[in-house]
Amino acid sequence: MPPSSAQPGRTATAATPRRRRGEGQWALGYREPLNKNEENKKNDDGLNVRDRIINIYSKRGFDSIDPADLRGRFRWFGLYTQRAPGIDGGKTAVLEPEELDDSYFMLRVRIDGGQLSAAQLRAIGEISRDHGRDTADITDRQNVQFHWIRVEDVPAIWEKLESVGLSTTEACGDTPRVIMGCPLAGVAEHEVIDPTPQIRQIYDEHIGSPLYSNLPRKFKTSLSGCSSHCVNHEINDIAFVGVRDGAGEAGYDLFVGGGLSTNPMFAQRLGAFVRPDQVSEVWAGVCSIFRDYGYRRLRTRARIKFLIKDWGAEKFRQVLEEEYLGYALQDGPAPELDPGLERDHVGVHRQNDGRFYVGFAPRVGRVSGTSLLRIAEIAEEHGSDRIRTTADQKLVILDVEEERIDSIRAALGAEDLQVEPSVFRRQTMACTGIEFCKLAIVETKARASTLIDELEKRLPDFGEPLTINLNGCPNSCARIQVADIGLKGQLVMNADGEQVEGYQIHLGGGMGMTRSFGKKIRGLKTTADDLPDYVERVLRRFQDQKKDGESFASWVGRADDADLK
Incomplete structure (x- = not known):
C-alpha cells in the first residue's frame, strides 16, 4: 500500500535527494506549512467545509463565512466567489481578494467521463434557471459551471444534484478534479477500450477520500479509448490512453505530468502498459507520489509536471513501482495517433x-x-x-x-x-473571462462570440481546420498554447496611446500529430477591437501562401514573421 497522508513516505534509493527538502516535500520530512495555502489545508481538511456550508453559512449568509473557507476550502466543493461587477482588468493584480469578491459564487458540477442522462441534464438546467440567473457554461474540462449562486441556495442545489447522482465534491481545490473521458465511450466505431468502468472505479474508490484531499495543487485525470484521443492526454497530470499490448489485449498507456498555464509542459510517457484491473491502484500510486513528493513551497512550482521534469520518466516509474505498487508494470506500446480525426466529435x-x-x-x-x-x-x-x-x-x-x-x-x-x-463556430473556445473570473484581465466570451460572427461574414468559405482559443489571463484555462491561434488576455496600448483590453498572440500550437506549443513573436499583440481585423489578415495570408494540404500550424512554422503580424 502507498504511504498514507499521516505516513508520508519511506526512504528509498530512488527518493529525491536531501537538497530538495526546501521544496517542501512531505516524503522528505518537511511537514511545516510553507505558505498560507498549505497552512490553511493543515488547519482543516477542505472536505470538512461541507457541513459548515449546510449548517452555518447557508443559514447566516455570505457575511458569516470565514475567509479561510471562503477563498480556500469552498473550492473543495466547487465554489469560487465570482468577480464583483465593474472592476477593470488593470486592478486584477492590485486589489486584495476581498475587494475582488462578489457575494455570489461560480459553482462547478463534476461530470466524470462527460456522461449525463436526460434526468441529470434536466436537473442541471433547473438549477441554472432557478438559482443561477439562467446562465451556465460548458467547460473544456467537461464540467458545467454555474454563475450567480448564493450560499443560501447551495444545500438545495446539492440535494438536487445528488438526487440524480451528480456532485460538486472536489470539483476545484488542491484535489483530484473531474475525471475526463471520451464522450463516445462504449459506442465509438474504432474504440480500443471503453474506459467507463475504470472512471467509475477511480471515482468510487478515491474521490472524496482524505488520503487525496490535500495535494500540492490540482490534479487532472483523463482516460480515453477512442482513436481521436479527444480528452487531450498530452496536457493532463495523469492520462490513461487506450492501446493493445503485444498479445492484443486492450489496456492503457500511462502518461504523467502534462499541464499548461505559465509554464506549459507536455505529459511524459512512462512506457508502462496498465491493465484495466490495475488502473485504479496505478492512479492512486501516481496521486500518492504527487501528494508525498510534490513541491509545496511555491504554488507556481506545485504541479506534478515540475516533479517529473526534475525526476524524469524512468525514475518516476521506478518510484511508482517500488514504493507504491510493489510490482513492476509491463512495458507497452505507444498510442497510435490519427492525423485525420477531429477531437471534438461535432x-x-x-x-x-x-x-x-x-x-x-x-x-x-x-x-x-x-x-x-x-x-x-x-x-x-x-x-x-x-x-x-x-x-x-x-x-x-x-x-x-x-x-x-x-x-x-x-x-x-x-x-x-x-x-x-462553420469552422469558426466549431473550433473557437473561450474561458470565463472578466465577466465572472477574479483572475481575468479582459473579456472573453462575448469577444469570442463577436469574433465568430465577424469571421463568418468576412471569410464565409474558409474550411481549413483551425482552433482559436481566447483566455482572459495567463493561466490558459482555454488552452491557448496548443491552439492554432491562441489569444492571451492582457492590457495593451492602442493607436492613441490608451491602455485597453487586448491579447498577446500565440500561433501554430497543437496536439496529436502536430504536438507543439504556439509560437510567440516579439511584440505581436492586438487590441480587442482590432482582433477580427488581425485574424482575417493572417488567415488570408495563410490562404494565399499555403501549399496543397498544408495546415495552418505548418504554414506558421515556415512563414516570415512579417506575414504573421
Missing part, C-alpha cells in the same frame, strides 16, 4: 451499434438553463437518454436512429445549437 457519425451520435456546438460553451432543459427534451424526443459533454465546450447526443437524424438536426438548429457549424 457532426453526425455512426456508432458501433449502427445508430448515430450527434455532436453540436453551443456558442463558446455559453448556454442557459433553459437551453439545457430543451436539449434534454430534444434527446428524449429522439429516443436518447445519453447526453455527453466534450473537452471542447461542445455537447453530444448518443443513440439516435438514422431516420431521426434530420429531425434532431432541425430541432437543435432551432435552438442555435449547430450540428454543422
